[in-house]
Amino acid sequence: MNATPPRKVVHKAADDRLALYDALLCLKTREELDAFLADLCTPSELRAFAERWAVARLLDEQLHSYREIASSAGASPTTVVRVARFLKEMPHQGYRLVLDRLKQKV
Known part of the structure; x- marks a missing residue:
């Protein structure tokens, strides 16, 4: 049995993803983004996004071991x-x- 989704489904998923990007790009403030993401995501999904972003920022600092980053970010x-x-x-x-x-903005 072929595990590849039908072509129509693949295109619909890509279209849906682009529509989501457009929705995110139309938001103008942190408050608007917070409201949209609170509706769109579960609290666990939002925590996972924030956790990954915290890890990325800590890794970018290049000051901590992976173990320290995991502990600090709760990851x-x-x-x-x-x-x-x-x-x-x-x-x-x-x-x-x-x-x-973000570094350029500072």
């Missing part, structure tokens, strides 16, 4: 390694883009 060592890999090697470079932009 698993696996999460720290995964975020570190995305910071260094992955082609998307989304973490790096945002970290660098």
Whole structure:
């Protein structure tokens, strides 16, 4: 049996993802973003996003061991390694883009 989703479903998922990006981009304040994410995500999902972002920021400082970062962020060592890999090697470079932009704002 073929495990690949039908082409129509794949395109719909991509369209839905782009629509979500457009929704996020139209928000203007932290309060608006908070309200939208509170409706969109479960509290656990929001905690997971915040945890990964905390790990990315700590890794970017290059001052702490992975164990210290896991403890400080309340993350698993696996999460720290995964975020570190995305910071260094992955082609998307989304973490790096945002970290660098935030540094420019300061």
